[in-house]
Amino acid sequence: MIEVRLFATLRNNRGKIIYLEPEKYTDGMQVLEHFQIPREDVAIFLVNGSHSDPSGPIKDGDILAIFPPVGGG
Numbered sequence: 001m002i003e004v005r006l007f008a009t010l011r012n013n014r015g016k017i018i019y020l021e022p023e024k025y026t027d028g029m030q031v032l033e034h035f036q037i038p039r040e041d042v043a044i045f046l047v048n049g050s051h052s053d054p055s056g057p058i059k060d061g062d063i064l065a066i067f068p069p070v071g072g073g
Contacts, residue, residue, distance in 0.1 A: 003063045004031060010041070010068050022061075028054035031064060043069040 002020045014035055025031050028045055032038075032054055044067035045054045058064065 002031070002058060002060065004035075005063065005065045006035070007065065007067045008070075010035075010037060010066055022059060025058060027057055028052065028064065031058070032066075037066070041068055043067055 002022050002025060004018045004020060006014055006016060006018070020031065020034070025034070028047070029039070032042065039054060042054060044065070045052055046065040046067075047056065047058060047062055049063070049065075
């Protein structure tokens with residue numbers, strides 16, 4: 001399984017932690033498409049705790065953490 005952890009506004013109507021079948025997803029962009037998250041809405045994309053590009057490969061057992069841009073003033 002691939003564990004996907006969504007943070008802040010990306011959780012809205014999606015959940016906090018979601019598990020996906022690894023056979024259906026070979027890269028992070030496919031995961032973003034699954035959740036209908038535009039690439040520009042992602043500020044930080046981690047694979048197993050390391051910064052990664054969403055177009056990079058993912059595999060069974062990976063943990064993805066996806067963060068939106070931080071707002072504030």
